[in-house]
Amino acid sequence: MSSLTVKNLKKSFGSTQVLKGIDLSIEAGQFLTLVGPSGCGKSTLLNIIAGLETPSTGEVWIGDRNVNRLGPKDRDIAMVFQNYALYPNMNVRKNISFGLEMRKVPKGEQDRIIDRVARMLQIEPLLDRKPAQLSGGQRQRVAMGRALARDPKLFLFDEPLSNLDAKLRVNMRAEIKELHQRLGTTIVYVTHDQIEAMTLGDRIAVLHNGEVQQFGSPSDIYENPANRFVAGFIGSPSMNFIPCEVTGSPVSGYGLTMVSEGREFVLKTGADLQSRIGKTVILGIRPEQITHVMASHLEEPFTCAATCPVHLCEPTGPDTLVTTSLNQTKVLARVRPDAAGLLGQDMELMFDLSKAVFFDPDTGSRLGLPLDRAA
The missing domain is CATH 2.40.50.140 (Nucleic acid-binding proteins)
Incomplete structure (x- = not known):
């Protein structure tokens, strides 16, 4: 795991400025949630951290490395997407091991990693099934298992629970929090759900119109909002x-x-x-x-x-x-x-x-x- 620092990050698409100078920093092992309404720039920020988008200006540091010029595969990250992005023609075991095979991890080590991840996420009975045979919650566990198998410096989650029903969202939210507490991994988690942001994050960045409106702990943001937007967005029912x-x-x-x-x-x-x-x-x-x-x-x-x-x-x-x-x-x-x-x-x-x-x-x-x- 590694720390993450974002310095004066800006991003424009043509004449539209999506990010307007983002500054964020978290220590190794912290859980950062990026929260805000649709179109605020949170997914663009996550994609820049992942290397899927190039910033117009600014820097991204993972640990002591400036990764601006590195592609996604060289940043030592793992990403869990909203749509799970599982390979439909592969069973669960192959979905988890595919990245390990690409990195030429020995077969014996692959088996040990798959067994460890499957036990951790309680998906041992699912290893021989294909994604079409799984429920939404099971697919989400497999997507998380594939990320965990990488043992990366940084985990990135892009609204991973948005396709689940309300009860399953609550259960999966608790599982992600327990997983973080057990492993101590560094996580950046994008959501538009302020309850997810409050319950999961050690640190929260509230974004609006491409700017960080407030960055702090859940309790500080809830009790001491920096402006009316933050006060109205965080809390249910609203202030x-x-x-x-x-x-x-x-x-x-x-x-x-x-x-x-x-x-x-x-x-x-x-x-x-x-x-x-x-x-x-x-x-x-x-x-x-x-x-x-x-x-x-x-x-x-x-x-x-x-x-x-x-x-x-x-x-x-x-x-x-x-x-x-x-x-x-x-x-x-x-x-x-x-x-x-x-x-x-x-x-x-x-x-x-x-x-x-x-x-x-x-x-x-x-x-x-x-x-x-x-x-």
Whole structure:
């Protein structure tokens, strides 16, 4: 396994600039997920790392080697594709061993590698079957087995679970994570699914319009999004964005004016919003930070309750999503099922602004760090 460094990588197709200066670096053994909407450039970036595309400018380093001038076969990588790319006329054993044969690995060593990989992925009973006789999940295991047989410095995954059904995706996601923890391999994994990105990656790069919007750990990106795009893209359900006016002062503390069904109230926040007093900001608050009232939590700083209308209830099993409205904006709250209000009636909701974030309504850029972090 090796580290990976991408320096000021740019890529244009004709007059269209797909990558606009990408800088990323991960250590050997780390799991990097590239996540973003369709067309953001994540697959192009992966193909450049693999050597399948040539960058317009910039450098790719695998370990201590600049691989810009090396073809895919000389980069010591293994890639798992979205469509599995198995040879239909070969059985599973031959699919796994084909790359080993091309590199002239001795037959005895090939057999040992195939047995090890088959045990690891629990595909021993499938070795004599052809791809057409396998389910989607089994084909994905074979594709992973072929990559693992290479024992490369870097594994590249291009949306490998997108063709699987929801339950199988969850199972395969867990298997990939367990495999990484067991082998300690260096992995770059492309996905448009932010849940996959959050659960799999040690490091996440959120891409949009060919640029890295934020690069960091899953917890940092979730709790401290760099801008409104990242805040809205990461998290399910998505973060609430509520326009509101800032009131108060550094002495009395800053407040956010809210109106719900004609009732006005103020939420207190610990963010430094001095420059925004009397102006509108966008409050970003996640559904789990708006919930049913718990008296013990109301004593905590920047937590308060307010009466809000119930427009919709969506039971999910462990909790219920309640839709209400604030400042003429639809807002989603996450509550305990037995605490959910009745449709068309009011219920008391508790707002925890200790982890709320704020954005400029015009640019979407982040505003006002919490006071304990502003220094």
